[in-house]
Amino acid sequence: MRLLIVGTLEGYITAAGKIAMKRGAKVSHTDSIEGALNALRAAAGADLVMIDVKLDIATFIDSLKSERITIPVVACGIGTDAAAAVRAIRAGAKEYLPLPPNAELIAAVLEAVAEESHSIVCSDPAMLATLRLAEQVAPSDASVMITGESGTGKELMARFIHRKSRRANEPFVAVNCAAIPENLLESELFGHEKGAFTGAVARRLGKFEEANNGTLLLDELSEMHPRLQAKLLRAIQEKEIDRIGSSQPVKVNVRLIATSNRNLEAEVRSGNFREDLYFRLNVFSVAIPSLRERPADIPMIAEHFLRKYAEANGLGEKRLTEDALLMLKTHHWRGNVRELENTMHRAVLLSRGEEVGPEAIMLTSKMLAPEGSAQASIPADSPVANPFAGPGGTVPAAQPHAPQPAPPLVVPPPGALPTSYGPPKGGKSGPYGMAANSGAAAAANAGGTGAGLAALIGRTVADVERDLILETLTHCLGNRTHAANILGISIRTLRNKLKQYGDEGRNVPAPGNDERATA
Numbered sequence: 255m256r257l258l259i260v261g262t263l264e265g266y267i268t269a270a271g272k273i274a275m276k277r278g279a280k281v282s283h284t285d286s287i288e289g290a291l292n293a294l295r296a297a298a299g300a301d302l303v304m305i306d307v308k309l310d311i312a313t314f315i316d317s318l319k320s321e322r323i324t325i326p327v328v329a330c331g332i333g334t335d336a337a338a339a340v341r342a343i344r345a346g347a348k349e350y351l352p353l354p355p356n357a358e359l360i361a362a363v364l365e366a367v368a369e370e371s372h373s374i375v376c377s378d379p380a381m382l383a384t385l386r387l388a389e390q391v392a393p394s395d396a397s398v399m400i401t402g403e404s405g406t407g408k409e410l411m412a413r414f415i416h417r418k419s420r421r422a423n424e425p426f427v428a429v430n431c432a433a434i435p436e437n438l439l440e441s442e443l444f445g446h447e448k449g450a451f452t453g454a455v456a457r458r459l460g461k462f463e464e465a466n467n468g469t470l471l472l473d474e475l476s477e478m479h480p481r482l483q484a485k486l487l488r489a490i491q492e493k494e495i496d497r498i499g500s501s502q503p504v505k506v507n508v509r510l511i512a513t514s515n516r517n518l519e520a521e522v523r524s525g526n527f528r529e530d531l532y533f534r535l536n537v538f539s540v541a542i543p544s545l546r547e548r549p550a551d552i553p554m555i556a557e558h559f560l561r562k563y564a565e566a567n568g569l570g571e572k573r574l575t576e577d578a579l580l581m582l583k584t585h586h587w588r589g590n591v592r593e594l595e596n597t598m599h600r601a602v603l604l605s606r607g608e609e610v611g612p613e614a615i616m617l618t619s620k621m622l623a624p625e626g627s628a629q630a631s632i633p634a635d636s637p638v639a640n641p642f643a644g645p646g647g648t649v650p651a652a653q654p655h656a657p658q659p660a661p662p663l664v665v666p667p668p669g670a671l672p673t674s675y676g677p678p679k680g681g682k683s684g685p686y687g688m689a690a691n692s693g694a695a696a697a698a699n700a701g702g703t704g705a706g707l708a709a710l711i712g713r714t715v716a717d718v719e720r721d722l723i724l725e726t727l728t729h730c731l732g733n734r735t736h737a738a739n740i741l742g743i744s745i746r747t748l749r750n751k752l753k754q755y756g757d758e759g760r761n762v763p764a765p766g767n768d769e770r771a772t773a
């Protein structure tokens with residue numbers, strides 16, 4: 255949790271900051287609204303802003319809205335100033351915290367923000383049962399192995415277990431073992447001493463030490479090289495790690511959660527994964543059902559993302575039509591919740607007005623296309639894999655047993671995309687179901703001749719794809735990562751396409767501020 259304090263808080267900055275830090279928050283401070291906006295525009299960002307009620311909160315919140323930065327703002331002022339509190343709430347502040355700061359109140363606000371941004375939306379009995387199991391397992395210190403197809407919510411579940419554990423106020427640190435090359439992963443996990451290898455210009459602590467007293471998530475563990483598996487096993491057994499280049503072991507107290515979207519037992523059998531490590535990590539196992547196995551979750555999750563992205567994009571309320579809902583319910587979600595999330599994000603941007611109909615639902619999967627059709631031959635990675643597709647409750651993580659009618663308060667971080675949003679990994683989901691096209695979906699798909707779609711007829715797929723990519727990029731103010739997420743393609747594919755368009759003399763939006771170094 256990153257907290258940004260703006261202003262002097264009537265002289266109580268230090269007290270408020272200390273309380274927040276004690277609860278695990280990383281606290282930064284700026285004096286002015288301009289300073290806060292600059293900080294939020296930068297990659298460092300924040301998950302919550304506490305602002306002095308004497309500052310111009312209305313201007314601040316308006317600026318956030320106009321720049322599409324979505325972040326909860328809490329106003330703080332001397333308790334007796336009721337008029338200022340009312341003004342702040344009217345301006346859009348979520349809460350008013352009276353000063354001097356009260357430890358319990360600050361803790362409650364931080365907890366609420368953390369839960370809201372990682373809430374697990376579900377109502378299907380299969381998922382509720384999984385959550386119950388996770389909640390039972392959470393308070394112990396035992397290692398947990400979370401399995402499930404790509405995009406089913408494994409990281410979300412790991413965060414849920416951490417929040418429900420005795421370590422909830424300590425750090426939660428995640429490492430994606432598949433995303434980091436083997437030689438860097440060792441230093442990432444265990445740290446290194448200055449001079450340990452070329453480029454090690456200073457001592458760096460690894461994730462084990464960063465997560466000390468808290469929880470370390472080893473995401474996509476099956477991708478770890480056997481040599482590192484041995485070092486990890488030692489760290490678990492001895493409860494100590496060796497920084498690279500050091501002969502002094504360091505004691506660590508870390509609860510481990512591992513995830514894998516591969517069948518780890520099979521990896522053990524084929525000799526790719528150490529059996530002893532597998533049993534160390536798999537004390538408890540939590541298997542997350544795929545979205546296909548919990549169809550009752552689809553409408554709820556779809557509505558959740560509809561609200562989230564409509565709000566994040568500063569658009570009014572939107573609702574799904576019956577046809578659109580039917581299309582979602584009958585689609586074969588290979589990319590699971592992540593695919594559904596991207597689909598709803600696109601739908602928010604493509605729909606006009608309050609209603610979201612089937613014409614706004616662009617599915618990246620080939621599953622709806624008849625075998626051998628032109629559509630089926632378009633790669634699933636393409637944003638126009640289904641360009642001619644036609645009309646087709648939330649249980650906050652803290653209370654998994656009691657589905658609530660009220661929508662969750664969604665708190666995406668600055669830039670309006672969740673931190674857990676990784677590059678699309680749908681292609682890695684493995685050999686999961688090639689379910690036959692359902693009759694309902696096929697029927698819904700067959701009727702696609704809305705005005706928007708008719709306008710596409712006569713254009714080539716490449717043309718439509720280019721326009722969609724460039725429009726989306728413009729919408730994302732040039733941010734490649736966000737655009738790739740919305741389009742449902744990898745950042746690499748996006749960059750290749752943009753290079754091609756640039757070479758063809760097209761006007762390609764410049765990278766967003768935070769991406770200039772890498773784009």
Ligand SMILES: Nc1ncnc2c1ncn2[C@@H]1O[C@H](COP(=O)(O)OP(=O)(O)OP(=O)(O)O)[C@@H](O)[C@H]1O
Pocket residue numbers: 373374375376402403404405406407408409410411473513515555558591592595672674675676679
């Ligand atoms: N039940 C849910 N409610 C709300 N959002 C969800 C739910 N499940 C997953 N998500 C969202 O879907 C996206 C993918 O979730 P997450 O990263 O936890 O999946 P994963 O299984 O760890 O993915 P991968 O296998 O690719 O690592 C995230 O944006 C997450 O917030």
